[in-house]
Amino acid sequence: MTTPDMAFASGYDERQPVLVLLDTSESMGRPQESPRIDALNQRLGAWFEGVRAQARLRARIEVCLIAFATQVDVYHPKLQRLVPAGERPTDEFFAPVGELTPPRLEAGGYTCMAAALRTALDLARERHEALRARRVPVRRPFIWMLTDGAPSDELGYEQSAADLAPLAARLRAAEQAGECVLQAIGVAGADRELLEVLAPKGTAMLADLDFGQILDHLFTSSDRVDPAATADETHAEIARQAELRRRLTAMEEGLR
């Protein structure tokens, strides 16, 4: 049995969609002397440059980048700019990891994390379904969110655990249905408690790692996770890998 051509990045590997949500709110413009957004841009560019040498990741991973502040935008890899999610077909937002050049992000605005996660859930489900309909062996999408803050609404009002509860329930249901796995990564200043409302077992505070190391960690640990494992097992494994990564980073710093 065969279907029309669906070879990807020249391999026949299973496909792993990854949605990376990047916080670009105003706080990412701090500290003024070395804004986090500059570090993010630099590491993001370097990481996607480096991944081209990694045949295995190149053959299976497709990425969708989402930037969120007051507004939620999705990166269109062909047009090379950020656009609102509804503006283009979902499939166009995903590109093989080796063929994506990330945009230069700017910091400014509030932290509409909930809206970003709703967009990510929709895009993940649509992409998953579209690939399944084309009978591509696709693993459930990963949603990785990087933030340095706490969720707010479009007017900048901070959201409480109660405000986030309906979204949290939707996220849990999606994870249990095997639609996705959400991993929330907090860097300097992130509100751990609220992140844990959204991702109770999938929150990691990685303030001591740079953005490149965080991406390395997420991609390598995703590679080692048994794709048939439950979301909880996946979170446990990623947490274990994060601990190993932290020890490795500490070791390397000690060597210098």
Next chain:
Amino acid sequence: MLRCVSRGGREWRLGERLGSGSEGVVYAVTDAGPGGPLVAKLIPEPADRFRPRVDALVRQGREPRTVRLLAGAPGRLAWPLERITAPGAAGYLMRDLRAHFRPFGDLLITAARQERLPEATWATALATAAALAGLLADIHAEDYVVGDLKPDNLWADGRGGIAMADVDSWQFTDRGAVFPGRMRTPGYAAPELLGRDSAPPTSASDDFVLAVLVHQLLMSGLHPFTGHPGDDSPYLSLDDNLRHGRSRLLSPGSVVLPASAPPDDVLPRELRQLLTAALGGPGRKDPAARPAAVDWARALRRQLRPERLATCRANGSHVHTRERPWCPWCDQAERGWDSYPGARTAEGAR
């Protein structure tokens, strides 16, 4: 300047960081000396289980069984040569395989093969498979078990040579002490090792993964358990397909593959039979029913004989078994994908 010290007190300078895995980081050694290029693998302290394992392997390196394995140049194993320490870290020195080899994955993925090993043909894949089977047979003959056999631990030279790294994850016995193999990799574990609390690896579980790797080599990277389930149940993973026996090799309707996949009759009959025995009903359920690495090595070498191979008239990079009267790679190219376009056309192809 990074430095580390080996047990004898010798100091080594470390240079370029070559990569990191889940548990360690590998650096080039900049003052390796006349013995040839070395690299150092370092893992963070506490490394209480790692140190005795490395010491045992270093000691084993001088025993006759291991000396036999390590003979020849260039060697086929990045054996731990000396244990080293650095601030907050334990590790070992090993040969730098990059001097003669490239990552094995470069042979499996068409784009990587075109970029980095453009001369490689199906005969290269066959020769590499034979070398891998030969190496594994030698490893098993000396009572070692690899345990976590997978592309990431393998290196290929693009001319049929093979080498293996990550020897510290092997399973072996030293002076009566058993050092168990613990690592598992999705897509590269025998069925009896799937799931939690599974049995320790055996030479038979290595033999299962060998069959997976032989399939991938001979099928231009195609994993034997890849594909969307033919009954339209959701795809979960390679291991899930394995559990359900979904494989084009074993049951053509059980999976849907891209039209660009290599034709299934790329495989000579003898090798198809071995693969079916290893990965199909008997081999999947009963580890003892699997062909051993030594059987694989013999069969693969037979298929490598010049009289068993044919070269396509249309494209000199298309090499195939003589059993197939016409070129399988031309058939594949007609469907829009050529696994072996050759060095000349590599520029234009994606």
